[in-house]
Amino acid sequence: MGWFKRIKENIKTPTREKRETPEGLWYKCPKCKHVMSSEDHSANLWVCENCGYHERIGSYEYFSFLFDNREYVELASDLISGDPLKFRDTKNYVDRLEASRKKTGLKDAVRIATGLLNEQEVVIGAMDFSFIGGSMGSVVGEKLARGIDHSLKHNVPFISISKSGGARMMEAAFSLMQMAKTSAKLSMLAKAKIPYISILTDPTTGGITASFAMLGDLNIAEPGALIGFAGPRVVKETIGKDLPEGFQTSEFLLEHGFLDYIVARKELKSKLALSLKLFKH
Amino acid sequence: MPTFLDFEQPIADLIDQLEQAKSIEEKSEVNVKTTIKELERKIRNTTKELYENLTPWQRVQVSRHPDRPYTLSYIEAITGGEFQELHGDRNVKDDKAMVGGFGAVDGETVMFIGQQKGINTKMRQYRNFGMPNPEGYRKALRLMKLAEKFNKPVVTFIDTPGAFPGLEAEERGQGEAIARNLLEMSQLQVPIICIVIGEGASGGALGIGVGDKVLMLENTWYSVISPESCSSILWRSWEQKELAASALKLTAKDMLANKLIDGIIKEPLGGAHANPLEIFERVKVEIQKHLGKLKEMDSEKRIERRIKKFSTMGHYETIETVHVPVEDTGSEV
Numbered sequence: 001m002g003w004f005k006r007i008k009e010n011i012k013t014p015t016r017e018k019r020e021t022p023e024g025l026w027y028k029c030p031k032c033k034h035v036m037s038s039e040d041h042s043a044n045l046w047v048c049e050n051c052g053y054h055e056r057i058g059s060y061e062y063f064s065f066l067f068d069n070r071e072y073v074e075l076a077s078d079l080i081s082g083d084p085l086k087f088r089d090t091k092n093y094v095d096r097l098e099a100s101r102k103k104t105g106l107k108d109a110v111r112i113a114t115g116l117l118n119e120q121e122v123v124i125g126a127m128d129f130s131f132i133g134g135s136m137g138s139v140v141g142e143k144l145a146r147g148i149d150h151s152l153k154h155n156v157p158f159i160s161i162s163k164s165g166g167a168r169m170m171e172a173a174f175s176l177m178q179m180a181k182t183s184a185k186l187s188m189l190a191k192a193k194i195p196y197i198s199i200l201t202d203p204t205t206g207g208i209t210a211s212f213a214m215l216g217d218l219n220i221a222e223p224g225a226l227i228g229f230a231g232p233r234v235v236k237e238t239i240g241k242d243l244p245e246g247f248q249t250s251e252f253l254l255e256h257g258f259l260d261y262i263v264a265r266k267e268l269k270s271k272l273a274l275s276l277k278l279f280k281h
Numbered sequence: 282m283p284t285f286l287d288f289e290q291p292i293a294d295l296i297d298q299l300e301q302a303k304s305i306e307e308k309s310e311v312n313v314k315t316t317i318k319e320l321e322r323k324i325r326n327t328t329k330e331l332y333e334n335l336t337p338w339q340r341v342q343v344s345r346h347p348d349r350p351y352t353l354s355y356i357e358a359i360t361g362g363e364f365q366e367l368h369g370d371r372n373v374k375d376d377k378a379m380v381g382g383f384g385a386v387d388g389e390t391v392m393f394i395g396q397q398k399g400i401n402t403k404m405r406q407y408r409n410f411g412m413p414n415p416e417g418y419r420k421a422l423r424l425m426k427l428a429e430k431f432n433k434p435v436v437t438f439i440d441t442p443g444a445f446p447g448l449e450a451e452e453r454g455q456g457e458a459i460a461r462n463l464l465e466m467s468q469l470q471v472p473i474i475c476i477v478i479g480e481g482a483s484g485g486a487l488g489i490g491v492g493d494k495v496l497m498l499e500n501t502w503y504s505v506i507s508p509e510s511c512s513s514i515l516w517r518s519w520e521q522k523e524l525a526a527s528a529l530k531l532t533a534k535d536m537l538a539n540k541l542i543d544g545i546i547k548e549p550l551g552g553a554h555a556n557p558l559e560i561f562e563r564v565k566v567e568i569q570k571h572l573g574k575l576k577e578m579d580s581e582k583r584i585e586r587r588i589k590k591f592s593t594m595g596h597y598e599t600i601e602t603v604h605v606p607v608e609d610t611g612s613e614v
Binding site for chain 1: 463
């Protein structure tokens with residue numbers, strides 16, 4: 001006689017009839033492991049209700065809660081990257097671009113839109129980290145430049161939301177020069193005395209920090225974002241020891257004098273509106 | 282004894298033979314004059330052939346040649362010693378990797394600024410290998426503003442493996458310092474000429490690189506990243522640096538073809554280090570030529586043209602706009 005005789009009947013439900021949890025219904029915070037429904041998570045602007053961790057989001061999400069009634073007009077949306085250098089590493093650059101477009105449904109790593117923010121007209125350029133690490137190539141530079149041109153032409157404040165690993169290597173010096181290009185355009189905005197607010201979100205590093213992201217009349221950031229010029233790994237290798245806790249976070253930058261304030265995503269719209277109002281009146 | 286790069290071995294061998302022939306002539310009474318002449322001709326031809334067909338990676342090697350002249354040597358030669366170095370950013374400290382000051386070029390005052398590398402191990406450390414900290418970029422900006430105040434043109438010499446990626450550099454805002462220079466240089470009222478004399482690595486180079494005329498010496502490179510770092514990121518190994526150097530299109534010729542710089546200054550046979558006096562003279566002539574024209578222009582016009590030049594840099598395409606719904610559905614992340 002066997003020791004383990006099955007007394008109860010075994011499970012007979014066929015796999016297809018199993019009541020599975022549909023994917024994406026739940027969100028588990030990567031920081032505190034708190035579980036919440038995805039619906040609650042997005043209603044909370046993709047911020048963990050338990051620990052306040054700000055999940056990385058893209059241009060669609062930012063536009064959805066910054067523009068009044070989610071209404072906005074996208075600018076320069078017909079620009080896509082070429083392959084000026086016929087760049088090839090382990091993959092062709094054109095294939096990388098194609099794969100990124102397919103995966104994300106985006107055309108490149110920034111989207112520019114104009115609309116109302118608490119009834120004040122603004123131009124917003126928001127970056128998408130999901131598109132080749134939010135890297136800045138010619139298209140990102142040109143789109144930002146056109147957004148700034150729109151601001152200049154209509155005398156409307158310009159807002160950028162940075163989220164990028166830096167310059168796009170596959171466009172080499174072309175991408176390097178986008179740093180000069182965006183900064184030169186911003187100098188025109190500064191000369192015309194039109195406000196520019198730079199919002200730095202997780203992560204903002206490399207050529208983005210060394211150009212438009214640090215040039216705001218106001219530089220503001222979401223809490224806990226990684227912000228720096230050199231990446232933490234590179235700095236660690238340079239100094240040959242462990243980095244202090246909180247190094248290159250928003251809070252670190254605020255403490256060292258490079259940010260005007262830190263703002264939780266939930267208050268982003270109202271604080272932006274107040275800043276804009278104070279510039280105006 | 283001069284330093285030879287790996288691809289220069291044929292030249293080194295010939296020079297060896299030449300030395301031998303000369304010592305034979307000294308010691309004995311054998312006439313080797315024809316041999317010496319023949320060897321000298323060979324050296325010239327081999328050098329010419331090698332240098333006319335340098336690969337991008339070989340140019341990177343030449344740009345880092347330990348005998349290559351650095352910023353202060355150019356300034357000393359061009360001003361004939363009539364140069365006064367100015368120090369400090371008036372904020373934190375004096376960055377030894379970034380030098381600058383007023384100098385006279387045939388009687389006309391110019392503000393010279395540039396990254397400075399060291400000539401020996403001790404000096405290389407002192408100069409932090411030509412890698413400025415934020416205070417270096419702020420010192421550069423202070424000097425540019427000083428030049429603007431007294432209506433003197435600015436000439437920058439670019440030669441850096443990059444802005445220093447250290448802990449204090451981050452604390453003091455390396456990114457902000459470079460960004461500020463890009464913006465301020467765009468609007469500077471006086472003429473600016475930027476010349477890449479060695480390595481032009483990324484934002485660290487561009488931080489003093491926004492000018493009315495941006496020139497590169499023939500055997501220099503300018504890009505968003507060094508070939509080694511590019512190789513390590515994209516190929517996950519340091520071994521593909523030669524491939525990376527080619528892929529990055531970082532030579533003066535490629536940069537000019539892509540309209541990212543305004544001109545190339547030809548180097549003497551065998552590179553700038555083979556004949557420093559000649560390259561100093563050529564650089565001086567170029568500076569004077571361009572300054573002459575730039576000074577004639579109205580400053581607002583000059584600024585407008587400078588901004589326009591950088592604004593048109595880039596390569597992109599347009600597609601027929603397909604209708605994309607802008608209504609957001611609150612999609613999951």
